[in-house]
Amino acid sequence: MRRTRSNSHRATASASSSASTAKEGNPAARQHHPLLDTINESTKWTVSAAVFTTLAARRDLICAWWVFGSILAAVLCRALKFALNEARPSTARKADPGMPSSHANSLGFLAMFVSIWAANTGTAAAGTAAVSLSTISSINNSPMVFFLSLGIPALGLFLTWLRVALGYHTVEQVAAGWLLGSSIAVGWWQLGIKKAFPILVQRTELQFALYSVTTELPAHLSRQTTKAISVSVRSSVMTSSPPLPRRYLGQTGLEVSVLGFGASPLGGVFQAIDESEGIASVQAAFNRGINFFDTSPFYGDTKSETVLGKGLKLLPRDQIIVATKIGRYGQNTFDFSAEKVNASIEESLTRLQLDYVDLLQCHDIEFASLDQIIEETLPALLKLKERGVVRNIGITGLPLKIYKYILDRVSIGTVDVVLSYCHHHLSDSTLETDLISYLKGKKVGIINASPLCMGLFTPQGPPEWHPAPPELKAAAAAAAAAAEAAGASLPKLALMHCLQNEDISTTLVGLCTAAQVNENCDAALHALGVVESPTAAEEKKAMEHVVELLKPCMNLTWPSGLPENN
Structure with missing residues (x-):
């Protein structure tokens, strides 16, 4: 008879750890260590919640794309497992050693996602749609990016080792899972920057559909909690300022x-x-x-x-x-x-x-x-x-x-x-x-x-059509030069x-x-x-000089509109 699924570990909606079934590896090798079992389960769900919250709170196109990709990766791995094992006749031997671990698959996807995310800058990956990269630049200086790029993959490796030690998987299974997950992540990223983003940028209705599936739907299930987490994450994690x-x-x-x-x-x-x-x-x-x-x-x-x-x-x-x-x-x-x-x-x-x-x-x-x-x-x-x-x-x-x-x-x-x-x-x-x-x-x-x-x-000064009187334009030009000489920016x-x-x-x-x-x-x-x-001293000195230069032209303006309204 087919096995029953005890302690089923469902794939999360984020690019996080998707667990496999309790008897996925060699059943004879399965060991019971209550403390390690608890650590294994609780840590996976903690990582899943943290990553999903980060992505959902970000609420932009690139993260919506990654969330959708993680869902796809989890579904593909589950489908592959079903095709290799669940669909086999009950009398057939299961090809366990060659079956990719869905847990390792999702961790592989997550690790590659974090690496790509942390490696990119606002000007990286020439040819990438601007909408896909601009928001990355605002988080690259954050210590949280460094933590994510090292901490989560390291934790993923630990969890993978733990599952092998507990008898959930064989080494071959987790290796296949990591390879499959990371390959899907790289392919998903390339598909995004070369095909999807250029189309999505022009088709706002498709952006909205993608965004709705990946962020609005989960938020709808727990609106107030999601909003509170969103504010917290955005202010403390997603920007270094x-x-x-x-x-x-x-x-x-x-x-x-x-x-x-x-x-x-x-x-x-x-x-x-x-x-x-x-x-x-x-x-x-x-x-x-x-x-x-x-x-x-x-x-x-x-x-x-x-x-x-x-x-x-x-x-x-x-x-x-x-x-x-x-x-x-x-x-x-x-x-x-x-x-x-x-x-x-x-x-x-x-x-x-x-x-x-x-x-x-x-x-x-x-x-x-x-x-x-x-x-x-x-x-x-x-x-x-x-x-x-x-x-x-x-x-x-x-x-x-x-x-x-x-x-x-x-x-x-x-x-x-x-x-x-x-x-x-x-x-x-x-x-x-x-x-x-x-x-x-x-x-x-x-x-x-x-x-x-x-x-x-x-x-560079005002455009030619600027209506300011000549003396004000001259004073502004002098102020710009003075600010630059002092090591400050007039704007x-x-x-x-x-x-x-x-x-x-x-x-x-x-x-x-x-x-x-x-x-x-x-x-x-x-x-x-x-x-x-970092240039506060220079700015203070420059401001004093600029104010003095502009003082003779203080409150000079120009007419606009109907004469009776001036």
Whole structure:
């Protein structure tokens, strides 16, 4: 008769140890050692839980691919065992010495997976889709990667030896299992980078299907536990740096990261971008603790919303805050009518692949009649808010006087958030001196944008179209040279300056690559004293010099929009 399965060890859903049946090796050789049996079983399940939790918490394409591969490896090994043994006639002798151990198979897969994962960097494996590698770079400096790359395979070898010692397997079985598992892992990785990732990057519905099977389904089975573990693992394991601090956004109840993801570069506003690299930057930002993402249909003629939507699709909706805009659709194309508001938000939701946005903003209202904003646009937005399509309402623009004009004429609570740009940076303090106290009195949250003043505070200088007066451009160029001479970076100094005021909930920075994400997140942590900057002394000296150089041009600005709104 066929054997019965006692103490069956089911393959886990992760790239972890998949146990074999209790009588898989030579039954006569099977020894009973209660203590070792207990260690064997408990350790396997501990490793399985740890690896699966790490992968599920990561919530990105590459780990979803590995989880799916580990499931496939376990299923293939079980199928092979069934074909070699279970399907044989009951009178036949079992080919035990040549049967691969499913336990060793899964450990072989896991060991190879960890080795590949730890060996890669954000720029390794030329030709690999950016979305598959960008998030690796954010963990390569973590001691946990070193532990995983050495500790888990070592533990796997110990468990394999233990199972041989206990009589579960023969040496031939575990050798075949390790060879099979590692071979599947290498093949799975090559299939991913050469075939699957290029397709998945372009087909978001396939990404979502893969992600749902490998992370959403297990999370659904234990939602609260998974969420708690996810937060813990993400903050303590998956990055070598602490997560970004957060601040409340006015009275909205939203707690936003101090650094926000400005998505205009995803639309190719400043230069052409690689879409897969842009998607990867969204995931990298989330992994570093950025939870606020801002876009507009104006950025890149809707491309920014489209690319951002593809990146957001792979993130947990309840852990991100998404803002977009209405009203501006081209360099000189504006429409703040109620009809356009309703059509625009539906189109934006489709591109973003969302059911609602956390914040919908009137974009650059200085180009419109402010009375129309009050009498037509805001009432239309309030109706959307009642429907739940929009959670909060905001207004944006350059001239500071537009905010007081609007807020003095609507009831408190109509406008939840103001987004001001180019008025809180190294050469302009008017947002602080002229508006913050007023906005707090109106219970309005404050977003600051363009800490580099639209490229003014960069080593290469602003683009030709930049509207700043010549004297300000000259002073900024001198400041960039002074910062470089002092061994500091002017863009980093500019960002550090903007993050100091705690009344400003978040500062938007334009991002489109994982490298930019990491650079700016590091600067933010240095600015807030969460992590000490290795060049703190140079930056302090450079900041003093830069401030002096810019002082003659302090608060110089330029007109924008209709003359009556300036």
